[in-house]
Amino acid sequence: MDVRMYTVGMIQENAFLVSQEGSDEAVVVDPGAEAPKLLAALKEHGLTLKGILVTHTHFDHIGAVADLHDATGAEVWCPAGEADTLRDPNAVMRWQGFGPFRGYDPEHLVRGGDVVSLAGFDFQVVSTPGHSPDHVTYALPDEGAIFSGDVLFQGSVGRTDLPGCDHGRLMRSIKDLLDRFDDATTVCPGHMAPTTLGQERRTNPFVLDLLANGTGA
Template sequence: MHLEIVVTGPLGVNTYILEKNGKAVVVDAGGNEEEIEEYLRSKNLSLAALLNTHGHFDHIGAIAPLMKKFSVPFYMHQDDSFLLPQGQKVMQMYGFGDMETPAVTHGIEHGQKLDLGGIEIEVIHTPGHTPGGCCFYIKELGCVITGDTLFLESVGRTDFPYSSTQSLVDSINNRLFTLDDATVVYPGHGEESTIGHEKNLNPFM
């Protein structure tokens, strides 16, 4: 399996493309759908599904166009579904233009093991930044995609509506920090880290 990072959208979201045996899963398609599409075509990859860590506007900008273009399902925790219609309003408020609202076709739950075109992903529900925020553990790669829950020596913001500092801390301590220290952390923005590094050096924990 291979993991490719494409930085997308107005706020520089790390969009992750998981590839295996000619299939691909795109995680957090924040925008730049043409760039994502070009990458898939250049590698002759068949898109199996779209998967999101959470529903904030900067992580969903390319979801609806890609769903239409490739006729693929969209997986996200249902507790964040209410955030999707707010994306268009927030985009316009910040002067980023228009965005089509996607619809979740498949809800996901904590502990669920997804097999998307042969790409195996374990769902870890990590509420805090948003109620339905999730991280995705990929055992084959020894990594976890953490969205806006855990960053390099930082954590997700909890000053937004529907966020909770206590829930975020509990999610990180009780769910992410139970992973092996060598597990690579791929966040929603910025540089990668490891679980061990964050346990020892993250000043917010």
């Protein structure tokens, strides 16, 4: 597997281009901004975009979705419970200094337990709400990687002070990931550097408290 991370936009969000080694097909996870940068990366590496995967619909994760679709024709997979936000992001994203954002009506709605087969991969969809109401994680267990959006970060977790957030649900989602996948699993997060589940199990204060007390507070 070949994973390339591009940090984009004012919020410094991580978009990932994912392809099989030697393949000319790719998937992008969470293209949050800077569509020209991502299109240039596709061209540089000789990749054809076959799909756009969205973990959740906060503006910093969807800002380039419509532009990438227009340029490549790639279809979009979005959490079912957040599709309305992707269709009309400006109705709910009123952040001073950000936007307006282009909406997009996704071709595919995903739920926990689904499998998305694209570019030679079978992405398992894991329901991981808490940071947003219907957040999902895209997992490739055979490749030892998860694309976790804003669930788990290096030394931290997703914020839960936004509308629709729920700290308890977020911590249960993190516990589910720890239970499902082994410690060697690489976490490709929506912000900051990649990490592993094992590193976070050993060093992340929120995870340590979750495992000790069941709260992650």
